[in-house]
Amino acid sequence: MNINRILICTIILGLLGMATTLQASEHKLDEHIVAEFGIEFARNYLEASLLHDEILAVFPCPAAGAEYPIYYGGHFFCEKGKINFNVVDSFVSEAEKGVFAELLKKDIVEMRSVRFSHQELIETLDVIYRFVANNPDSELKIATWGIDLPGNMVVVQVQGYNKEVESAFKRDVIDLPMVRLEEGKPVGMLVPRVNETIPNHDNVAVAHLQPGVRIYIDQHGFSVGYPAARGKEAGFVTALHGLPLEGQAVRLGSASGSVVGNVTDPICFGGSADGAFISLQQANFDQVVDGRTLIGSDIRPSQGMILASISTPPDGIMRTQRNIVVTNAHFNANMGGGLVLTDMVQTTGHALYGESGGLVFRPVGNSAQVQGVIVGSDIASASGDNMFFVWSGAVNRAIGVMEG
Numbered sequence: 001m002n003i004n005r006i007l008i009c010t011i012i013l014g015l016l017g018m019a020t021t022l023q024a025s026e027h028k029l030d031e032h033i034v035a036e037f038g039i040e041f042a043r044n045y046l047e048a049s050l051l052h053d054e055i056l057a058v059f060p061c062p063a064a065g066a067e068y069p070i071y072y073g074g075h076f077f078c079e080k081g082k083i084n085f086n087v088v089d090s091f092v093s094e095a096e097k098g099v100f101a102e103l104l105k106k107d108i109v110e111m112r113s114v115r116f117s118h119q120e121l122i123e124t125l126d127v128i129y130r131f132v133a134n135n136p137d138s139e140l141k142i143a144t145w146g147i148d149l150p151g152n153m154v155v156v157q158v159q160g161y162n163k164e165v166e167s168a169f170k171r172d173v174i175d176l177p178m179v180r181l182e183e184g185k186p187v188g189m190l191v192p193r194v195n196e197t198i199p200n201h202d203n204v205a206v207a208h209l210q211p212g213v214r215i216y217i218d219q220h221g222f223s224v225g226y227p228a229a230r231g232k233e234a235g236f237v238t239a240l241h242g243l244p245l246e247g248q249a250v251r252l253g254s255a256s257g258s259v260v261g262n263v264t265d266p267i268c269f270g271g272s273a274d275g276a277f278i279s280l281q282q283a284n285f286d287q288v289v290d291g292r293t294l295i296g297s298d299i300r301p302s303q304g305m306i307l308a309s310i311s312t313p314p315d316g317i318m319r320t321q322r323n324i325v326v327t328n329a330h331f332n333a334n335m336g337g338g339l340v341l342t343d344m345v346q347t348t349g350h351a352l353y354g355e356s357g358g359l360v361f362r363p364v365g366n367s368a369q370v371q372g373v374i375v376g377s378d379i380a381s382a383s384g385d386n387m388f389f390v391w392s393g394a395v396n397r398a399i400g401v402m403e404g
C-alpha cells in the first residue's frame with residue numbers, strides 16, 4: 001500500500017472520529033438490548049457499533065468492482081458484544097499496515113487468525129450461485145449457502161445430505177477446503193392468498209401510512225416496507241416475489257380497502273433484489289418507527305448485529321420484533337423452479353405468512369436505520385424461524401430508488 005493512500009485513510013479516520021463525537025447523543029444504550037443481553041454486553045455493543053460504522057465507511061465497495069484487502073477475513077459482533085476482526089494468518093504484517101491498522105488496536109476489537117480471505121469466500125458463493133441458477137433440475141438439492149464468519153467457511157445446506165451427495169457436490173460444483181456441507185431445509189416465501197371477506201377497517205380516506213401495516217395486491221397480502229422516491233414519485237418499497245404486475249392497485253388493510261398506490265416498478269427474483277416500488281396516491285408516509293425517526297442507511301448489516309422488524313400478519317395485528325440477531329450476513333437461497341435469491345441477510349427472528357415486505361431496521365439512539373424488507377423463512381409456515389430479508393441497498397440499486 002502506498003504512502004499517499006495511508007495518509008488519506010488516516011485523515012478520513014480522523015474526520016470520522018470527529019463525526020462520531022458529534023453524533024454521540026444519537027448512540028446510547030438501548031433498553032431492549034440491556035434487558036435481554038445485560039448491561040456489560042450492551043456497553044460493549046454500543047462502542048463496537050460505533051467502530052463498525054467507521055470500518056464500513058472506509059471499506060472498499062465490491063459493487064464497484066473493488067476487491068477486499070488480501071488480509072481481511074471478515075468481521076462480526078461476537079458473543080461479548082465486541083468486534084471480531086478476522087485476519088488471514090499469512091498476511092498479518094499487511095493488516096498491521098493496512099487501512100484498518102488503527103482500528104485493530106482498539107480494546108473493543110479482538111483479532112482472530114483465519115485461513116481464508118473474505119474475497120475467497122465471496123468468490124466461492126458466486127460459484128455456487130452460478131451452478132444453482134444454471135442447473136434448476138439438478139439432483140443436488142442445494143437449499144441455502146452463506147458465509148460462517150466465526151468458522152471462516154462457506155456453509156452449504158443440502159436436502160438429503162450424505163457422503164454420496166457430498167462427493168457429487170465436489171465433482172459437479174466446487175471442491176475446496178473452505179466449503180462445508182450439512183443437512184438443510186427448504187426455504188419459502190411468506191405470501192399466502194387471502195380470503196376476500198376479511199373486514200375492511202379502513203373505510204376513511206388514508207391520511208398516514210406506517211411501515212409494517214398490511215396491504216393487499218391482487219388478493220395477496222404483504223406488509224409495508226420503507227419510504228422511497230423514484231424520480232418525482234413518492235412511495236415505498238415492499239417485497240413482491242414477482243407476483244403482481246406493473247400498474248396493479250395497492251389496497252390498505254384488506255382486500256377491499258382504500259387504494260393508496262400502484263405497483264410502478266416490480267423487480268422479480270432479480271438475484272440480489274426482490275422488491276417493488278409502490279407509488280402513493282393518497283397517503284402520507286409516517287416516518288416514525290417504534291418511537292424512532294426513520295432514516296436511510298447504506299451500511300450493510302454484519303453478523304451479530306442486533307436489529308428489529310415491524311410487519312403485520314393476516315390477523316391484522318401489527319407485530320414488532322426487537323433484538324433479532326443477524327446470523328448470516330451473506331445468505332443465499334434456492335427457491336426452486338429456477339428462482340434464486342442472493343445477497344440477503346438471515347436473522348433469528350420469526351417470519352409469519354403475510355409479513356413479506358415488512359420493514360427491518362437498526363435501532364440507533366433516536367433513529368431507526370432502514371436495513372431492508374422481510375422476504376421469507378427457512379420454514380414457510382405459521383411458526384417459521386430464521387427469518388431472512390433482502391438488504392435495502394441491493395433493492396434500491398436494482399429498482400433505482402432513493403430512500404425517503
